[in-house]
Amino acid sequence: MSAQCLFGVMRVRMGRLSSTLCLTFLVMAKVAFGVPPKKSINVPFGRNYFPTWAFDHIKYLNGGSEVHLVLDKYTGTGFQSKGSYLFGHFSMHIKMVAGDSAGTVTAFYLSSQNSEHDEIDFEFLGNRTGQPYILQTNVFTGGTGNREQRINLWFDPSKDYHSYSVLWNMYQIVFFVDDVPIRVFKNSKDIGVKFPFNQPMKIYSSLWNADDWATRGGLEKTNWEKAPFVASYRGFHVDGCEASVNAKFCETQGKRWWDQKEFQDLDANQYKRLKWVRKRYTIYNYCTDRVRFPVPPPECRRDRDI
Numbered sequence: 001m002s003a004q005c006l007f008g009v010m011r012v013r014m015g016r017l018s019s020t021l022c023l024t025f026l027v028m029a030k031v032a033f034g035v036p037p038k039k040s041i042n043v044p045f046g047r048n049y050f051p052t053w054a055f056d057h058i059k060y061l062n063g064g065s066e067v068h069l070v071l072d073k074y075t076g077t078g079f080q081s082k083g084s085y086l087f088g089h090f091s092m093h094i095k096m097v098a099g100d101s102a103g104t105v106t107a108f109y110l111s112s113q114n115s116e117h118d119e120i121d122f123e124f125l126g127n128r129t130g131q132p133y134i135l136q137t138n139v140f141t142g143g144t145g146n147r148e149q150r151i152n153l154w155f156d157p158s159k160d161y162h163s164y165s166v167l168w169n170m171y172q173i174v175f176f177v178d179d180v181p182i183r184v185f186k187n188s189k190d191i192g193v194k195f196p197f198n199q200p201m202k203i204y205s206s207l208w209n210a211d212d213w214a215t216r217g218g219l220e221k222t223n224w225e226k227a228p229f230v231a232s233y234r235g236f237h238v239d240g241c242e243a244s245v246n247a248k249f250c251e252t253q254g255k256r257w258w259d260q261k262e263f264q265d266l267d268a269n270q271y272k273r274l275k276w277v278r279k280r281y282t283i284y285n286y287c288t289d290r291v292r293f294p295v296p297p298p299e300c301r302r303d304r305d306i
Contacts, residue, residue, distance in 0.1 A: 035262040036179040037167050040091045040237035048238045049203075051079045069207040071097075071104060071229040078107075078206030081238060085110075086200045086250045088240020089258055091165030091176075094124075094205075095232040096133060098158040101126025103211030103222030106231045108164055110201040113245055116143035118196035120166050120173055124157065125214045126229075133157050134283070137175050139185045141194035146292070149183055149305075150284040151277060161234055170197060170253070171264040181266055181274045188299040198248040203238065207231045271304065278305075 044064040051058045057077035059068040069077050092108050104126035111119040119140035124133055132152045139147045155162070167174040173196070175183040187195040207229065211222040239258075241250035253259065266274065278285070286293065287300035300306045 035267065037089045037091075037165060037176065037263070038239065038257060040089075040163070040165070040235055040239065042093075042234060043236050045079075045233070045236050048083070048236050049079045049081055051077065052204075053078055065234065067233045069106075069205070069231045069233070071207045071209060071231075072227045073224045076206060076208035078204060078208070080205075081203035083238070083240075083242040084113075084200035084202050084245050084247075085238070085240030086198075086243045086247060087169050087253070087258065088238070088256070089165060089167050090203055090238060090240060091163055091235060092205065092233060093161040093163050093235040094157070095159075095161045096124055096157040097126055097207070097229045097231050100129045100223050100226045101133070101158070101229060102128045102215040102220040103209055104207065104229050105210040105214050106205075106207050108203075108205045110166065110168070110203050111140075112196070112199035112201045114199065118142070118199050118201060119145065120168065120175075120196070120201070122164050122166075122175070125210075127215055128220060135177075135182075137183050139173060139196075141196055144194070146286065147185075147297075148284065148286050149282065151182060151281040152283060153177065154281060161232070163235070167258060167263065168196070169258045169263060172266075174266065180277065181270050182277045184266060184274065184303050186265075186299065186302045188302050191298045191302070193297070193299045200243040200245055200247055205233070274304070 042065065045060065045067045046064050054075045054077035057070040057075060058079065059070060061068065090110060094106065094108065096106055097104050106124040107122065109119060109121040111117055117140060121138040123136040125136060127133060134150050135153055136148055136150045138145050163178050165176045167176065171187050173185040174181050189195050209222050211220070212218045241252055241256065243250060285305055287296055287305035296306055
């Protein structure tokens with residue numbers, strides 16, 4: 001039906017399907033199937049990023065369209081965006097360290113540059129061979145974090161590239177894995193929860209050794225006989241409002257695609273997929289940790305974590 005609506009040629013027994021009915025069907029379909037963020041465009045690494053440390057541990061392939069970060073017993077490495085951004089959609093295609101990756105952390109995150117920093121984190125915690133990766137997310141606002149959530153992924157992230165992205169606007173922060181929402185953090189300023197809205201952030205990624213905490217709380221140490229460890233990257237497209245570090249307002253605010261109504265909340269289908277992730281793959285959620293938080297943090301109910 002939808003294809004026929006699109007081409008305006010569908011007929012029904014009582015006559016031609018009205019354009020109004022066709023439009024109504026398309027609107028319903030949009031609601032039913034969700035509105036994912038716009039697809040990123042693959043561009044060379046050097047267009048939007050530059051290395052920040054251990055330059056000799058970053059390898060460039062295919063004219064910079066693919067980059068490998070290398071970790072050995074001497075050092076890891078990392079890179080950051082050239083610009084700072086206030087809202088937008090930020091994505092990266094990453095293939096994680098394969099095999100025995102225990103003790104290693106591959107990070108992809110946004111962070112502001114001041115003491116009361118805001119931060120939006122993806123951290124991929126390596127594991128022993130055959131054990132699943134753990135994806136930890138966190139949100140810092142006004143210098144305060146402690147909002148960790150951990151999930152197992154529904155695929156092996158070391159076998160192929162997958163997309164990891166953040167949608168950030170005035171209304172919400174959404175973490176996506178291959179367009180599947182795995183976490184939402186709503187703007188809850190009205191109930192006393194700080195929200196990142198006036199501090200531009202840079203984008204960072206790194207591969208480093210964190211065997212003091214990353215795998216089973218530090219019980220599993222990095223096996224340096226398996227080094228070097230390699231995390232692979234593609235994509236590098238940035239779709240955000242670029243601003244100076246000191247800018248507190250985006251001049252295009254309200255005009256970009258991520259500001260529009262359909263991106264101010266998840267729709268019913270996206271919430272259904274988020275519920276699926278929480279039910280089947282969540283292994284830790286700060287909102288349900290009554291040891292750390294006897295009273296659930298106020299944003300948890302709005303984010304539908306409880």
